Amino acid sequence: MNYIIRQCNNVRRYKFLLQQLVSRDFKAKYxxxxxxxxxxxxxxxxxxIVQFIVFSTLFKSDIPNFAMYxxxxxxxxxxxxxxxxxxxxxxxxxxxxxxxxxxxxYIFPVSRVLSSSINxxxxxxxxxxxxxxxxxxxxxxxxxxxFSIACTIVFCIGVSxxxxxxxxxxRDMQFLxxxxxxxWMYATPIFYPESILPQNLMILFKMNPMYHFIRLSRAxxxxxxxxxxxxYLFCVIAAVIPFxxxxxxxxxxxxEFALHL
Amino acid sequence: MIQVDNVxxxxxxxxxxxxxxxxxxxxxxxxxxxxEEFWALRNVSFNVSKGEVVGIIGKNGAGKSTLLxxxxxxxxxxxxxxxxxxxxxxxxxLGSGFDHDLTGRENIFLNxxxxxxxxxxxxxxxxxxxxxxELGKFIDVPIRNYSSGMLMRLAFSIATVVNPEIxxxxxxLAVGDADFQEKSKAxxxxxxxxxxxxxxxxxxxxxxxxxxxxxxxxxxxxIVIDGKPDDVCSAYLQxx
Numbered sequence: 001m002n003y004i005i006r007q008c009n010n011v012r013r014y015k016f017l018l019q020q021l022v023s024r025d026f027k028a029k030y031x032x033x034x035x036x037x038x039x040x041x042x043x044x045x046x047x048x049i050v051q052f053i054v055f056s057t058l059f060k061s062d063i064p065n066f067a068m069y070x071x072x073x074x075x076x077x078x079x080x081x082x083x084x085x086x087x088x089x090x091x092x093x094x095x096x097x098x099x100x101x102x103x104x105x106y107i108f109p110v111s112r113v114l115s116s117s118i119n120x121x122x123x124x125x126x127x128x129x130x131x132x133x134x135x136x137x138x139x140x141x142x143x144x145x146x147f148s149i150a151c152t153i154v155f156c157i158g159v160s161x162x163x164x165x166x167x168x169x170x171r172d173m174q175f176l177x178x179x180x181x182x183x184w185m186y187a188t189p190i191f192y193p194e195s196i197l198p199q200n201l202m203i204l205f206k207m208n209p210m211y212h213f214i215r216l217s218r219a220x221x222x223x224x225x226x227x228x229x230x231x232y233l234f235c236v237i238a239a240v241i242p243f244x245x246x247x248x249x250x251x252x253x254x255x256e257f258a259l260h261l
Numbered sequence: 262m263i264q265v266d267n268v269x270x271x272x273x274x275x276x277x278x279x280x281x282x283x284x285x286x287x288x289x290x291x292x293x294x295x296x297e298e299f300w301a302l303r304n305v306s307f308n309v310s311k312g313e314v315v316g317i318i319g320k321n322g323a324g325k326s327t328l329l330x331x332x333x334x335x336x337x338x339x340x341x342x343x344x345x346x347x348x349x350x351x352x353x354x355l356g357s358g359f360d361h362d363l364t365g366r367e368n369i370f371l372n373x374x375x376x377x378x379x380x381x382x383x384x385x386x387x388x389x390x391x392x393x394x395e396l397g398k399f400i401d402v403p404i405r406n407y408s409s410g411m412l413m414r415l416a417f418s419i420a421t422v423v424n425p426e427i428x429x430x431x432x433x434l435a436v437g438d439a440d441f442q443e444k445s446k447a448x449x450x451x452x453x454x455x456x457x458x459x460x461x462x463x464x465x466x467x468x469x470x471x472x473x474x475x476x477x478x479x480x481x482x483x484i485v486i487d488g489k490p491d492d493v494c495s496a497y498l499q500x501x
Contacts, residue, residue: 017374024360024371031362100357101375102334102349170282255337258330259272 010104017103018111025086025115040122044075045130055191063193065134068222073190075123076214080156081181083116087160088177092167095261105254106247109160117153131221139224147232148216151239155209158239161246165253168260188214209238262458263309263332263427268341270302270327270482301327302482304341311426314459316473316490318466318497323479325462329353329429332460347426347458350376354431356416361405365396365415368404372419386422393448394418395441410437421448427458466494 030036048071055061055070063069090108091098098105131138167173188210189197197205205211212234219227273296302324309315317325330336332343333351358375359368369390373383391400394414404412414437430449437445453459453472463469469476469490476493478485486493 013377016380017377020371020374024363024367027367028360028362096357097375099330099335100354101351103375170285172281172283258336 014104014107018107018114021107021111022115022118025112026118029115037122040119041126044071044078044123045126047074047078048130051191061191061193065136065222068131068134068136069218070191071127071130072218072221073188073214075120075127076152076217077185077188077190077210078123079116079120079152080159080210081185082119083113083153083156084159084163085174085177085181086112086116087156088163088167088174090160091164091257092171092261099258099261105257106161106250109164109250110157113153113157113160116156117149120149120152136221137224138221141220141224141226144226145217145220148213148220148235151235152210152213154239154243155213158242158244158246161250162242165250165257168253168257184208184210190214206234209242212238262311262313262346263460264344265305265307265309265328265332266342266344268302268305268328268331268338268343269300270324270331270336271339272299272301273297274299300482302331302338305479305482305484306341307477307484307487309458309460311458312456313475314453314461314473316469316476317460317462317479318464318469318476318493319479319485320501322481324482325479326353326431328479329431329460329462333429345427348377348423349427349429350420350423350425351429352420352431353429355420356412359404359412359416362403364403365394365400365407368415369419372416373422376420376423378423382423390418390422393422393444410441413437414441417445417448421445421452424452424455425457427460428452430459430461432463466498470494 030039033039035042048067051070051074052067056066087109090112091105094108097103098108163173163177187205188208189205194215212231216227216231216235219225219231305324305328317328319325327336329351330353331338332345333349333353334343335351335353356372358372360371363371369387370380370383374380391397394400394411394417396411396415399407399411404415407415417437450472453461459472461469461473473490475488476490477487478493478497486496
């Protein structure tokens, strides 16, 4: 109990620092690029167009409103891969700070994930524009969308906590993660329908948290209806369990960080 | 104010630094994972009460910087414990939190936040920092274009704008040109004289004699003498 109160005080005390770090990441990202923040809109749109052309002409997908189906998957998965690869280097990249000043170290991975979340929110704008163009009829279900976004963010914080501590000990993580990330993308139904997944391996695909977040978001936007209660439950479980595992690993590892940087 | 209780710090010196999984596995299988133990501090205990200015002297590698890092909370001691009451401002290395793509103004807020200052505080002290650093119109230029002297002036001005309860200083008194050195020294004296508890590492014995009310002499991780500046310094000078 005491521990929780102390952490809450910490969060209040370091809120300003968190704010500063998020704004630094965000400014640094688009510094010296001509289109600047516009890339947050353009990136998912362009990826969507490329994949749309490839998959709708080559593979003859029979998914209704394939453009939207694709775009929702891309926006969420892009966020996941950006947030985790930024989180991965957050401790090693701030080595000069960690060995000179005392700051609670979780601030670094958390701030990286939060600055990617700003990108995620910006990417929602083209998503809604495309939705209007492709004739999606919105219902009140879309108001539940922040829930699936929040779950995804919590999940990404969990993964980043694990990756950033692993990175301190093994610098191989950054290369390994690039490959794993790609594998993860193919294992998530982003550009193919769920129905092509082999039925006997379904349980394996349901272990993938990203599957649940994307599935819920698609149901809310494309079908315009709130899915069964179980879908929410799965999202919460898929977010909270990695978060707790990440917190425990990070807490154990952090005391040794300064010695290995 | 500061209670250092039986602190020991052990470093494991891997004979060669292993940073990849493959290397680790091959070494592990071959049974070559060897560490050499190195005790940077051994059973160090002392108390510092409010308002004391404590100098720490000793040769290179005596454990001075390790001690400061443990007190600042950057390193966790292998054994023993440290208790501090009050806000600590560590000045171990100036400007370590700077982002070189941001302007001077943005860095004041970023670096201030890293040192634990609040937004309101920084806004109210902004003019004072700007004036002390003598940067003028350069404050809105990205600091990658600054000269090293300008960087140091900015860093010093941010770090010393507060009156912290505990100040930890690792040899940073002289930055910038002669004028600014004079000014920064005066500012340090002001901070140290203002009832702040100070822990201060220096190799300049004259500085220690001038500023401190108590001196601790460290050697190979042990306290040799802990006492009045005159006694400790003369003993130290005789030994060296």
